[in-house]
Amino acid sequence: MNIAVIKTGGKQYKVTPEQTLQIEKIKGEEGDKIAFDKVMLISDEKGTKLQVGQPFIEGKTIEAEILEQTRTKKVTAFKYKRKVRYVKKIGHRQDITIVSIGKF
Numbered sequence: 001m002n003i004a005v006i007k008t009g010g011k012q013y014k015v016t017p018e019q020t021l022q023i024e025k026i027k028g029e030e031g032d033k034i035a036f037d038k039v040m041l042i043s044d045e046k047g048t049k050l051q052v053g054q055p056f057i058e059g060k061t062i063e064a065e066i067l068e069q070t071r072t073k074k075v076t077a078f079k080y081k082r083k084v085r086y087v088k089k090i091g092h093r094q095d096i097t098i099v100s101i102g103k104f
Contacts, residue, residue: 004104005041006062012040015062015101025095028066034099035061042104063102071095 009024
């Protein structure tokens, strides 16, 4: 079993083959194949074969398939100041993409 660290959407994710992952929204339809080219680290389970990028490993890509384009649950932000009749309630739902990591 291999382990890799990829960077997408401004975040880093530790991934393994056949893992399902929620990431920031990327372009594509359900069933499309994508490749993550910003691979920061690749290792086997024991850590004997370790490749570390500076900051990325050249020529390595991680294949994935888009399973779903969806949104997260609503997050509510509430602001309140007493004695001045100030109340503000805001809701937000983030767009996400659910992907299945392939072999690498």
